[in-house]
Amino acid sequence: MAKKAEYHHGDLRNALLAAAEEELVDKGPEKFSLRGCAKRAGVSHAAPAHHFSDTEALLQALAARGFARLTDELQALQKTAPPDPRAQLIAAGVGYVHFGINNPQLFNLMFGGHAHQMKYEELQKNGEATFSVLVNSVAKVRGQAAFQTEEGWRDVTALWSLAHGYAQLASGNKMNYVTDRPFDEQRPYIEDMLLRIIDN
Amino acid sequence: MAKKAEYHHGDLRNALLAAAEEELVDKGPEKFSLRGCAKRAGVSHAAPAHHFSDTEALLQALAARGFARLTDELQALQKTAPPDPRAQLIAAGVGYVHFGINNPQLFNLMFGGHAHQMKYEELQKNGEATFSVLVNSVAKVRGQAAFQTEEGWRDVTALWSLAHGYAQLASGNKMNYVTDRPFDEQRPYIEDMLLRIIDN
DNA sequence: GTATTAAATTTACAATGTAAAGATAATTGG
DNA sequence: CCAATTATCTTTACATTGTAAATTTAATAC
Numbered sequence: 001m002a003k004k005a006e007y008h009h010g011d012l013r014n015a016l017l018a019a020a021e022e023e024l025v026d027k028g029p030e031k032f033s034l035r036g037c038a039k040r041a042g043v044s045h046a047a048p049a050h051h052f053s054d055t056e057a058l059l060q061a062l063a064a065r066g067f068a069r070l071t072d073e074l075q076a077l078q079k080t081a082p083p084d085p086r087a088q089l090i091a092a093g094v095g096y097v098h099f100g101i102n103n104p105q106l107f108n109l110m111f112g113g114h115a116h117q118m119k120y121e122e123l124q125k126n127g128e129a130t131f132s133v134l135v136n137s138v139a140k141v142r143g144q145a146a147f148q149t150e151e152g153w154r155d156v157t158a159l160w161s162l163a164h165g166y167a168q169l170a171s172g173n174k175m176n177y178v179t180d181r182p183f184d185e186q187r188p189y190i191e192d193m194l195l196r197i198i199d200n
Numbered sequence: 201m202a203k204k205a206e207y208h209h210g211d212l213r214n215a216l217l218a219a220a221e222e223e224l225v226d227k228g229p230e231k232f233s234l235r236g237c238a239k240r241a242g243v244s245h246a247a248p249a250h251h252f253s254d255t256e257a258l259l260q261a262l263a264a265r266g267f268a269r270l271t272d273e274l275q276a277l278q279k280t281a282p283p284d285p286r287a288q289l290i291a292a293g294v295g296y297v298h299f300g301i302n303n304p305q306l307f308n309l310m311f312g313g314h315a316h317q318m319k320y321e322e323l324q325k326n327g328e329a330t331f332s333v334l335v336n337s338v339a340k341v342r343g344q345a346a347f348q349t350e351e352g353w354r355d356v357t358a359l360w361s362l363a364h365g366y367a368q369l370a371s372g373n374k375m376n377y378v379t380d381r382p383f384d385e386q387r388p389y390i391e392d393m394l395l396r397i398i399d400n
Numbered sequence: 401g402t403a404t405t406a407a408a409t410t411t412a413c414a415a416t417g418t419a420a421a422g423a424t425a426a427t428t429g430g
Numbered sequence: 431c432c433a434a435t436t437a438t439c440t441t442t443a444c445a446t447t448g449t450a451a452a453t454t455t456a457a458t459a460c
């Protein structure tokens with residue numbers, strides 16, 4: 001529990017993850033630098049090596065953390081939402097979009113990589129946890145038996161795709177005609193889109 | 201029209217763009233290197249500077265080219281599809297997904313950046329051209345008057361979001377439960393999802 | 401309290417992006 | 431047709447980066 005800058009940081013791993021997110025947010029994925037993260041955390045440039053095998057490992061850990069945070073946010077939103085299944089599902093969908101719009105760089109990191117599944121299982125696991133929030137919400141609307149047919153999976157796929165696509169297009173400034181507006185004005189449109197799928 | 205390796209390449213700009221795509225595809229966005237592109241094109245590592253101000257400019261030009269190719273593919277698909285408006289729209293939507301799945305790194309480059317709009321207007325322009333294929337297709341289904349109300353824009357937003365989200369989730373290995381199958385097996389599901397939105 | 405281990409630093413090096421200066425080919429104007 | 435100019439590419443140079451190795455310092459274990 002050291003306060004001053006000392007030889008042993010105490011919690012450098014987490015500090016580096018926080019620093020990496022800052023670095024990512026204000027320098028962008030291209031200009032991102034490991035040495036920059038170390039500087040932000042107040043340690044030498046080689047210190048990260050003791051906690052992350054290389055830059056990629058740090059970024060993947062950050063992505064994994066992003067999924068964990070997204071899962072938490074969705075669950076928190078569902079707790080404050082009305083308990084009926086449709087409202088719960090809408091809460092998750094809107095929360096998903098909200099997260100993407102508010103964390104564009106992190107969101108992109110989380111979904112930008114390819115073929116990293118095997119290598120970083122924590123990332124895989126946390127991603128699946130997020131996914132299961134959605135799946136469970138659909139199950140509560142459609143009934144558990146839905147997933148014995150393929151229709152339940154189609155619902156999940158369509159809902160997830162819709163929310164995800166909107167989130168990325170919005171956060172990437174590809175739909176300025178709608179995303180120039182504050183989020184609370186977008187919310188009814190998002191809800192409407194999601195409901196169109198739920199209500200077939 | 202020189203064949204042998206000579207001092208003046210003749211068409212280095214295009215050769216570099218082709219090299220950059222190769223480099224991106226088989227090294228990935230992290231390990232991507234400008235010097236690697238130069239080597240692939242068979243020129244010195246400083247040659248690219250005469251055609252692109254920096255690495256970012258090369259990547260943005262590649263993204264712009266990606267949008268141009270996507271637009272072409274969509275229009276080509278629409279020419280072979282049945283002429284009725286719904287089939288035309290479906291062709292564009294399915295083609296969009298197909299492009300994303302077959303060009304995951306390029307697709308990600310095209311949609312991964314942020315705040316580059318002002319700087320690289322060709323990218324902006326080509327992106328809008330792709331977008332207009334979708335908009336026009338929706339207009340032909342709904343009637344031109346649709347865009348005087350907000351409902352037409354909602355259709356566009358929902359369709360685009362759905363296609364885009366599916367494409368990215370699929371190409372990022374986040375939906376293996378469906379994307380492990382060959383594309384022709386996915387096609388009817390994709391069409392079904394798009395139709396669900398078109399048919400309200 | 402010493403030995404061992406963990407956590408950080410310092411040093412070193414190869415790879416990269418980019419700038420500057422030089423070399424070579426293409427083009428232009430007479 | 432030839433000199434001069436311009437465009438295109440190379441060579442050289444340098445700061446930044448990622449990562450490995452050796453070293454130092456603190457924490458832990460016996």
